[in-house]
Amino acid sequence: MMSPLLLLWxxxxxxxxxxxxxxxxxxxIEATITMPPGASSMSLYGRYYAWExxxxxxxxVLGTYVRGERPERHxxxxxxxxxxxxxxxxxxxxxxxxxxxxxxxxxxxxDG
Numbered sequence: 516m517m518s519p520l521l522l523l524w525x526x527x528x529x530x531x532x533x534x535x536x537x538x539x540x541x542x543x544i545e546a547t548i549t550m551p552p553g554a555s556s557m558s559l560y561g562r563y564y565a566w567e568x569x570x571x572x573x574x575x576v577l578g579t580y581v582r583g584e585r586p587e588r589h590x591x592x593x594x595x596x597x598x599x600x601x602x603x604x605x606x607x608x609x610x611x612x613x614x615x616x617x618x619x620x621x622x623x624x625x626d627g
Contacts, residue, residue, distance in 0.1 A: 541590065550621070551607060554623055559582055560607065561586060563581070564578050564588070577611075578607075579608050581597050582604070602624045605624075608621070608622060609622075
């Protein structure tokens with residue numbers, strides 16, 4: 516039988532290693548993002564987020580905003596993020612460092 520102290524330690528460790536709920540992560544990103552020059556208001560974009568697949572243990576979230584889609588939020592698998600190679604500011608992409616709690620990059624796509 517595990518001691519109460521060991522059980523408490525195990526519960527604490529598990530909570531620290533679990534990622535936050537997707538809704539809370541999206542809320543944090545959307546509360547701190549500054550849209551790039553030329554982009555519209557965030558409320559005009561369909562917003563897609565996903566954990567970036569990495570082998571180094573760093574936890575980052577990738578985001579793709581698509582103007583002209585229903586302005587809703589979606590948490591998807593990384594390979595389900597919209598892939599658009601141009602589109603200017605109708606497409607905004609971002610990278611969020613979860614552990615550092617900061618947006619590393621936010622930019623409009625290029626023009627094709």
